[in-house]
Amino acid sequence: MHLTLRQLKVFESVARNLGYTRAAEELHLTQPAVSMQIKQLEDSVGLPLFEKMGKKIYLTEAGRELYGYSSSISRQLDEVDEIIESLKGLERGRLAISVASTANSFATRLLAAFSKDHPGVTVSLDVTNRRGLLNQLANNEADLVIMGRPPRELDLATEAFMDNPLVVIAPKGHPLGKERDIPLARLQEETFVVRELGSGTRNAMERFFTEQGIRLTTGMEMTSNEAIKQAVEAGLGLGIVSIHTLELEMETRRICVLDAENFPILRHWYVVHRRGKRLSPAAQAFKDYVLAEGDKIMPTLMTFGNPRIETSEVEK
Ligand code: PGA
Numbered sequence: 001m002h003l004t005l006r007q008l009k010v011f012e013s014v015a016r017n018l019g020y021t022r023a024a025e026e027l028h029l030t031q032p033a034v035s036m037q038i039k040q041l042e043d044s045v046g047l048p049l050f051e052k053m054g055k056k057i058y059l060t061e062a063g064r065e066l067y068g069y070s071s072s073i074s075r076q077l078d079e080v081d082e083i084i085e086s087l088k089g090l091e092r093g094r095l096a097i098s099v100a101s102t103a104n105s106f107a108t109r110l111l112a113a114f115s116k117d118h119p120g121v122t123v124s125l126d127v128t129n130r131r132g133l134l135n136q137l138a139n140n141e142a143d144l145v146i147m148g149r150p151p152r153e154l155d156l157a158t159e160a161f162m163d164n165p166l167v168v169i170a171p172k173g174h175p176l177g178k179e180r181d182i183p184l185a186r187l188q189e190e191t192f193v194v195r196e197l198g199s200g201t202r203n204a205m206e207r208f209f210t211e212q213g214i215r216l217t218t219g220m221e222m223t224s225n226e227a228i229k230q231a232v233e234a235g236l237g238l239g240i241v242s243i244h245t246l247e248l249e250m251e252t253r254r255i256c257v258l259d260a261e262n263f264p265i266l267r268h269w270y271v272v273h274r275r276g277k278r279l280s281p282a283a284q285a286f287k288d289y290v291l292a293e294g295d296k297i298m299p300t301l302m303t304f305g306n307p308r309i310e311t312s313e314v315e316k
Pocket residue numbers: 100101102103128129130131147148149195198199200201202
């Protein structure tokens with residue numbers, strides 16, 4: 001049997017995702033290229049590795065056997081890769097960072113400042129929502145992750161480095177804009193545009209209102225904070241976003257933060273990786289940098305004119 005590492009890598013991805021399209025996306029290949037690699041692998045194995053039932057594909061028995069080996073080979077290859085990278089040190093390392101969509105507003109700044117001091121390090125930045133980050137952590141795909149509230153189910157090393165207050169936003173001139181201590185029951189009369197399921201912001205918002213015994217009326221659902229802000233500005237409803245996404249809007253005063261009872265929802269940003277992961281010098285240096293400088297990268301929240309937001313209570 002003659003098989004190549006490339007075929008094994010493609011196979012591992014198709015088998016893990018149980019899909020050619022997702023594997024193609026993950027590996028940055030076209031779908032025909034993925035199918036071709038699998039076909040060649042099946043030819044050299046001499047047995048089919050996948051079977052198709054309806055629209056879904058499943059591993060055959062041979063596929064399951066091969067998957068066990070290909071996963072451990074690919075983990076070992078990753079380890080070799082990490083060791084080689086670490087030998088290159090900080091001069092020429094590679095750094096794969098994944099951040100929550102909401103953290104993108106400041107993560108690029110952190111990376112820009114870090115890259116200035118370490119110009120030899122090649123950085124890749126992946127931006128996805130909380131659900132995407134949980135998958136990446138489960139599959140050990142990123143060196144470091146920046147996210148809100150790390151999951152308890154995975155064995156992770158987590159360190160908080162900055163507050164992440166979630167606030168209620170309204171379009172400029174909204175009647176609630178001038179009110180103080182708006183009762184949560186009053187918010188029930190409004191419609192909210194919300195982030196997609198799988199977003200950390202959405203989870204936190206739902207948890208908060210459930211705890212407070214409030215049922216919100218939700219309208220449109222959107223997959224980015226930018227879309228939420230534009231929808232709020234356009235009068236489609238109120239929104240709940242991290243204050244870190246609002247810098248520009250607050251400067252241009254197109255959106256106002258409402259002074260609602262029990263707000264902001266207090267969250268934190270964490271830098272996270274799998275416990276026991278051998279961090280490369282580049283990853284370790286970036287982690288140290290985030291822990292030392294992370295909370296200085298955003299203007300202090302007092303600049304948003306809402307003193308109640310200045311707080312550092314621990315996230316529940
Ligand atoms: P998200 O943010 O809403 O962009 O997924 C992640 C988080 O706040 O945990």
